[in-house]
Amino acid sequence: MKLIQAKSFAQVEESPLRSFFRHIDLNGNDELDLHELQHFFHNIEPEDPIQFRANYAALDILTKKGVPQQVHLSLLADGTWSTVVVVWIIKGGKDEQQPPSFVRYGNASGRYSFQQVAKNRTYDVGIGGWKGTIYEAWMTSLDQCQTYYYKVGNSKAWSNEISFKTDCPAVTTHTFAVMGDMGTVIPAGYLVAKQIKEDHQVTPFSAVVHVGDISYAGTGSKDEIAEIWDIWGTQVEPISSIVPYMTNVGNHEAYYNFTVYRNRFRMPGPESDGLDNFWFSFNIGPIHWVSMSSQHDYAKDSPQYACGIRTRSTLAQLDSVSNSLPALCQISSSIGHYRPHARIRASILR
Numbered sequence: 001m002k003l004i005q006a007k008s009f010a011q012v013e014e015s016p017l018r019s020f021f022r023h024i025d026l027n028g029n030d031e032l033d034l035h036e037l038q039h040f041f042h043n044i045e046p047e048d049p050i051q052f053r054a055n056y057a058a059l060d061i062l063t064k065k066g067v068p069q070q071v072h073l074s075l076l077a078d079g080t081w082s083t084v085v086v087v088w089i090i091k092g093g094k095d096e097q098q099p100p101s102f103v104r105y106g107n108a109s110g111r112y113s114f115q116q117v118a119k120n121r122t123y124d125v126g127i128g129g130w131k132g133t134i135y136e137a138w139m140t141s142l143d144q145c146q147t148y149y150y151k152v153g154n155s156k157a158w159s160n161e162i163s164f165k166t167d168c169p170a171v172t173t174h175t176f177a178v179m180g181d182m183g184t185v186i187p188a189g190y191l192v193a194k195q196i197k198e199d200h201q202v203t204p205f206s207a208v209v210h211v212g213d214i215s216y217a218g219t220g221s222k223d224e225i226a227e228i229w230d231i232w233g234t235q236v237e238p239i240s241s242i243v244p245y246m247t248n249v250g251n252h253e254a255y256y257n258f259t260v261y262r263n264r265f266r267m268p269g270p271e272s273d274g275l276d277n278f279w280f281s282f283n284i285g286p287i288h289w290v291s292m293s294s295q296h297d298y299a300k301d302s303p304q305y306a307c308g309i310r311t312r313s314t315l316a317q318l319d320s321v322s323n324s325l326p327a328l329c330q331i332s333s334s335i336g337h338y339r340p341h342a343r344i345r346a347s348i349l350r
Contacts, residue, residue: 011329016227016234017185023127023225040219068101070233072240074208074247074265078270079283081166084139084244085266086160087160090231090290091132098154103137105222109161112140112150117192123263125256126217126226136219136266160239167206167285174206174285177239180250183216183345184231193235205243207284212250217260218337224255229264248291258295267291279304 024040070229071088075081086103090225101120104112118137123131142148147169151159163304177196182189196208212332215232217224236245253261258278267277291307298304 016230018088019128019227020225020231023227026175033099041227045061059170063292064157065096066090066098067157069237071152071162071237072233072245072265073243074243074267075282075284077268077280078286079167080272081144082140082142084142084148084164084166085136086139086150087134087136087153087264087266089132089134089230093131098133099156101135101137101152101154103139103150103152105139105148107143107146109149109163114139116140118152121263125259125260126224126229128226129220130226130260132230132231134263137290144168145170157175164242171285174287175203176284177205177208180211180212180248181213181216182210182232183213184228184235187218189232193239196236197238200243205239206214207244207246207288208239209246209248211248213252214247214250214261216252217329218252218255225261229260233264244284246282246289246291247277249293249295251295254295259323273310274307275303279307 018070024036026036026039068088068090068166071086074085075089076083076085090098090101092098098120101118102115103118104115106113116137118135118138120133120135122130137152139148139150144166147165148160148165149163151161153159177199179192179196182188182192196205199205216231217228217232219225221283229299233240239242239245247261247265249258249261252301260279265277267280268274268282269278269280271278272281274291275293275296278296281290283289292298293304296304298308
């Protein structure tokens with residue numbers, strides 16, 4: 001059963017999706033069949049070939065090397081929005097030197113009153129390795145109830161201007177997109193990303209909470225196809241660059257000791273007495289989110305369990321004062337963010 005022919009790709013240069021195609025075309029005949037898909041992916045359904053054929057062309061995006069891409073935002077723990085973390089990627093090999101990178105931002109379009117230097121990191125795992133640099137910068141001194149405009153990059157290339165809104169204490173209704181098991185073309189996460197973007201235009205989300213199993217880059221054995229992470233980062237960028245995109249770890253992130261997950265995201269583990277991107281807590285509006293990891297020890301003598309006990313203890317103290325639960329994972333959490341009449345709406349995406 002033929003699924004797709006390589007000549008159908010419009011791009012002349014190799015996009016991440018074309019690289020993905022090349023890795024799983026086992027017999028090198030420029031076609032993918034159901035057997036080849038089943039070799040890399042479990043539980044291939046009869047409709048998957050149709051979905052793949054319909055979706056791959058739209059994902060065949062070629063991004064110029066050196067240009068910032070896959071931009072996404074995240075929050076620290078306290079919920080004040082005084083700091084927003086921005087992470088982005090510049091593709092290219094280790095021998096391609098980049099000048100210092102920055103985030104520039106301000107509360108007027110085209111006028112950037114602030115600039116923060118970015119730290120960088122990289123990794124080299126996956127079939128064929130991964131060539132790129134991950135940048136992280138913190139936008140600080142932000143005020144509530146404001147729209148901020150920002151761009152990321154360096155003297156060689158800058159992203160387009162992007163904007164986001166900080167939270168406002170006067171807002172009494174918050175809407176969240178909550179989902180897991182996303183993927184790109186298998187499963188058809190491209191369609192989920194499209195739905196989130198469309199829903200946000202109707203009722204803006206305060207944040208997206210992705211509860212694990214993110215890109216499905218793993219082949220079902222010991223390796224990941226590195227390009228799938230780039231496909232995923234590109235497909236969610238329209239939403240991840242304008243609202244906080246908070247992630248939780250799942251078993252599909254476990255490849256290479258969670259190397260890709262640990263490097264591509266910045267969750268508030270250090271600020272909430274948790275561990276990196278694995279277990280942590282944070283506030284958005286009236287909700288205190290607690291993120292736990294099923295991939296790590298949570299027995300009674302484990303650090304993760306102890307963090308949960310501290311959270312529960314703090315929440316119990318706060319519950320005697322209010323019906324809201326805006327605590328951190330630390331005993332010293334403030335109750336200053338209590339909003340007694342706030343309402344919560346969650347959009348569960350399946």
